[in-house]
Amino acid sequence: MLNKILIANRGEIACRVAATARRMGIATVAVYSDADARAKHVQACDESVRLGPAPAKESYLCGDKIIAAALATGAQGIHPGYGFLSENAGFAQACADAGLVFIGPPASAIHAMGSKSAAKALMEKAAVPLVPGYHGERQESDFLRGEADRIGYPVLLKASAGGGGKGMRVVERSEDFEAALASCKREAISSFGDDRVLVEKYLTRPRHIEIQVFADTHGNCVYLFERDCSVQRRHQKVLEEAPAPGMSAERRAAMGEAAVAAARAVGYVGAGTVEFIANQDGSFYFMEMNTRLQVEHPVTEMITGQDLVEWQLRVASGEALPLRQDALRIAGHAIEARIYAENPEKGFLPSIGTLARMRTASAVEFRLNEAGASQAAAVRIDSGVREGDAISPFYDPMIAKLIVWGANRDAALRNMARALAQYQIVGLATNIGFLQRLVTGAAFSQAELDTGLIERHHDALFPAPAAPPMEILAFAAAAVLTEESTAGNSADPWSSTHGWRMNGKLLRTLEFADDAGASTLQMEYAGNGSGCTLSSGAQSHALRIESVRDGAFSITLDGRLLRADVVREGDWLHVFDGRAQRSLRHVDPMAHAGHSEAEGGRLTAPMPGKIVAVLAQKGSSVGKGAPLLIMEAMKMEHTIAAPADGTVEDLLYAVGDQVAEGAQLLEFKAA
Incomplete structure (x- = not known):
């Protein structure tokens, strides 16, 4: 068994690998860029080595620096995680040449599957079904356009060396081909250093189903069942689940055996994923093989009770696979949601900033009993950031992976909705609200899955902004009143902010704004300062603040006791009521007098x-x-x-x- 490894990655996957290594008694070495000097993954390891400046090409993509760090620290092997150098055959070979164990497949297997074109040619020889397309070496623009015209539109352009949705474009018409090809090639050369592309027929309403395979150096190879990764935006996965809804035992076996055959064809060793595009009628086609651990591997771990990183480390140490095919079982259902710093309402535009507040769902331990059934509904959070950390522009904007388990899919859906509602993030935009609508929406809930789900249900997933309910406005008003009360001198009635007046009652206006527009409240203080009346239009509501502690509010609104957390960020008040987040800007006319936000041109x-x-x-x-x-x-x-x-x-x-x-x-x- 290896006794010390270097983790050539960052973020949540580096933390994930370090956790299993620690449990197995294996020492770990982290590497980091200047942007990650105080990152969570650095503290998760036993020691760390600086690689260079923040850009990945000057740090995490510098294979020579990583190998030198491994040799200098006495590491015996390198775990590449996913992304960066994880599927770089040259790096895998360089590790072997340096006497280091590459905790992944051999360079020859990475090379064979690293080119989507070459991989498809190999699968064609192995009689694995392929989507109609061009997977050859010719890259002239006119030739590729001719192939697209021959195949028939819509077509999908894909970077031959790509992955993770990078370097992919759907082309609907021949006249759009040139611009899409140029954009695809630019993104491919930037992300992978290789601008070759392939052209495939774009299937309508396909499902993305992938098979987790594992092989050792003793000739054993198994599949750990499937994952459905159909829900995607911009060709990147949003939700993943295992097992795939509606999967029959016969189809599972056929796809699993095809995946194992693909792995054996290239002499595969370690963890890998064979990805298929599947029609609604059950037919499936080989798409690509990812020669690494996948982002979504936790859902497979949840339904099998196996630690895939431990399997990787044992196989890399020369051991045989822990289990044979007939010993593997599926227990329950697992779903993973990728929580990103991004703005879904603005085309999923990534967001950067500091996690001024990050509260998460409570993790619940997952374990299998001897019968293979779970003893607890699990909530697992894999994250590489903490409250106070920054999401920078240099790397993927993932905040966390939220993984839940249930005895069946309905139970898993309920657990996911509950866990998402418990998240509180302030400081940047996130996709949590979008994920809540997606998970609870009719299409996903009823397993009407395909890669166009988000686009097809756009109106339901991106509803027009609605005015905030009175409960949310009441919490925002309570927060403003509490701040004013705290700032006042309660011993001096003339400087009190509780609304006390010698004669009569105090009337004032509070205004809040968000994407739905402005919400105006007329507020009348109670004479004794114990509460107030809020009026919106013709309706009046009695508000009383019962207690406040560290932003946790208990209020009585029209006789109902309500609780929520309110976090102020500048002019913004973020209200978390246990169901969702609503952000309102407190419009203070005195604070912004004389300032104009209009910037034309x-x-x-x-x-x-x-x-x-x-x-x-x-x-x-x-x-x-x-x-x-x-x-x-x-x-x-x-x-x-x-x-x-x-x-x-x-x-x-x-x-x-x-x-x-x-x-x-x-x-x-x-x-």
């Missing part, structure tokens, strides 16, 4: 990034929605479009320039 960077394409010229007239330039940030391309018909008066940045969040990118004059 500006188009600004939504986050730090790099300009990769300028599509407009100075002085050109453009229509509303016309693409003006393209930024690359957080591994994705973002198109800056014209907000209205108008003229581009000046371009302030060129291709290759780095820009800060909020930087004005160009001068634009609306028509």
Whole structure:
């Protein structure tokens, strides 16, 4: 057994690997960039080594530095996690050449499956069904467009060396092919250093089902069942679950055996995932093989009771697989939700900032008894950040993976909804509200799954902003009143903020705003300062603040006792009532007197990034929605479009320039 390993990754997967290694008595070495010097994964390991500056290409992608760190610290093996160098055949071979164990498949297997084109050719020889497409080496633009025309639209462009949804574009029409190909190649070369692409027929309403495989050096290979990863945005997974709903035993065996055959065909060792695209009628096609541990591996662990990282470490140490195929069983149902720093309402635009507050669901231990049935409904949280940490523009904006288990799918759904409701995050935008609507929505609840679910149910998942209910407004008002009360001098009635007046009652107006617009409350203080009456329109409500402790409010509203946490962030009040979060801006006319928020003629960077394409010229007239330039940030391309018909008066940045969040990118004059 290995006694010391280096974890060549960061974030939650580095913490995840370190936890299993610690349980097994294996010492760990972390590596970090300057942006991660105080990161959670650094503290989770026994020792750590600095790699370099924040950009991944100067730190986590520097294989020579990582190998040198392993040798210098006496590590015997390197666990690559996922992403970064995990599927880099050259790095795997360099580890072997340095006398280090690469805790993953051999370089030959990575090489065989690393090119989507080569992998599909290999699978074709093995008689594995393939989606119609072009997987060859020719990359001329005209040729690829001709292949797309032959296959028939819509087609999917995919980076040959890609993964994680990077370098993928759906093309609906022949005339859109050139622009999509150029964008796909730019993203592919940036993410993988390889701009080769393949072209495939884009199936309508397909499901994304993947099989977890595991092989050892003794000739054993098993499949640990399937995961359904159909719910995606921008070709990146949002929810994953195991087992796949509606999967028959016969289909599971067929897909599992096909996955094992694929692994054996390349002499696979360790953990891997064979991904299939499946039609609603049950037919399936090989899509690709990920030669690493997957982000969604916890759902497989939850239904099998197996620690896949432990399996990796044992196989890498030369041991045989812990279990044979006939000993593996499925128990219950597990669902994973990826909690991201992003704004779903703005096209899932990544968000950066500091986690000023992060409260999570309470983890509940998961274990299997001898009969294979769970003894507890599990809640598991895999995260690489803590309250006070920053989500930077340099890496994937994942905050955590929330994984739940239930005796069946309905129980797992209830556990997921409950766990999401317990999250409290302040400091940046998150997708938690979107996940709540997704998990409780009719389509996902009823397992009507396919990769277009989010787009197809867009209106239900992205409802128009609605005015906040009176309960939320009451908590916001209570927070404002409490702050004012705390600031006042209660011993002096003339400086009291409790609303006391010598003659009559105090009337005042409170205004709050959010995406739904402004909400105005007329407030009348009780004469003794014990409460107030809130009026909205023709309705009046009696409010009394019962208790406040560290932002936890208990109020009585019209005789009902209610509880919620309220967190202030500048002008914003974030209300968490145990069901959802609602953020309201307290509009204080005195605090913002003389300030105007209108800034005409500006188009600004939504986050730090790099300009990769300028599509407009100075002085050109453009229509509303016309693409003006393209930024690359957080591994994705973002198109800056014209907000209205108008003229581009000046371009302030060129291709290759780095820009800060909020930087004005160009001068634009609306028509």
